[in-house]
Amino acid sequence: MIATLPPSKQPAQRSPAPLSISFEFFPPKTGALETQLWSAFERLAPLQPAFASVTYGAGGSTRDRTHRIVARMRRTSDVEPAAHLTCVDASRAAIQEVIESYLKVGVRHIVALRGDPPAGVGEAYIPHPQGFQTTAELVAAIRRTGDVEVSVSAYPEKHPESRDLDADIDVLAAKIDAGASRAITQFFFDNAHFYRYRDRLAKRGLDIPVVPGILPISNFAQAKRFADACGTDVPAWLAARFEGLEDDPETRRLVAATVVAEQVFDLVANGIGEFHFYTLNRAELVFATCHMLGLRPSARDAAA
Secondary structure (H helix, E strand, O other): OOOOOOOOHHHHOOOOOOOEEEEEEOOOOOHHHHHHHHHHHHHHHHHOOOEEEEOOOHHHOOHHHHHHHHHHHHHHOOOOEEEEEEOOOOOHHHHHHHHHHHHHOOOOEEEEEOOOOOOOOOOOOOOOOOOOOOHHHHHHHHHHHOOOEEEEEEOOOOOOOOOOHHHHHHHHHHHHHOOOOEEEEOOOOOHHHHHHHHHHHHHOOOOOOEEOEEOOOOOHHHHHHHHHHHOOOOOHHHHHHHOOOOOOHHHHHHHHHHHHHHHHHHHHHOOOOEEEEEOOOOOHHHHHHHHHOOOOOOHHHHHO
């Protein structure tokens, strides 16, 4: 269980380096949801994130929307956009076309992923016969195309398809060898998993930044579904925090803010200075968490 940190310990044990944050958004399906996306982005952008990533649906199902969103971010803000790209159901030629389309609109950061099977998590993944067989191959292709930063995924509790954690770390090592410069983890709720994973990577000599992915829980049932699908542990204490709050959204928000604050302050106290927030296109909990971390909009942005 993540214990609440005594106030006296929080400032003293923070990382001496400035904190760095980044955000993930997903392409919405409707006009109303797109309004929500841009409202969240405009709320969070003044916090000066290192980048904002935009996901890419299975089989390129959101390709055009992803491209449009990252292009608008590049055109209308100072936030560096990072476009997701997967290997699913696409030939090498088709993926190369997407990479070049990103470069044309000024995107210089790509999050390279294998991607989930089109039939859903848990189904067998079958590579496209003319496509990239591994994420490492995709990373190498991106790096060959131009001066592009490449982030990849990491799994503190191992990917559901991996035999064990050592085999999973072998996959990450291959992505690093291919040119990845950062790993962003799957979300987790028990920080002990992250600390053990960090130690194992250090023993393997894998020293690129490994950024913890943080999922603020605005809806516990939804978060539980996400966790079950990707093999993330949901501790009993966490479920107990939200028990009985299904029809009490105000209390649920207060509990959610407490939970995510406890998690990030514990990580900071243990030397972590970078965080990647899975926003689900909502700003409230992420903004509040960043505020508690001492990250505030600049005076210019606050007055805008």
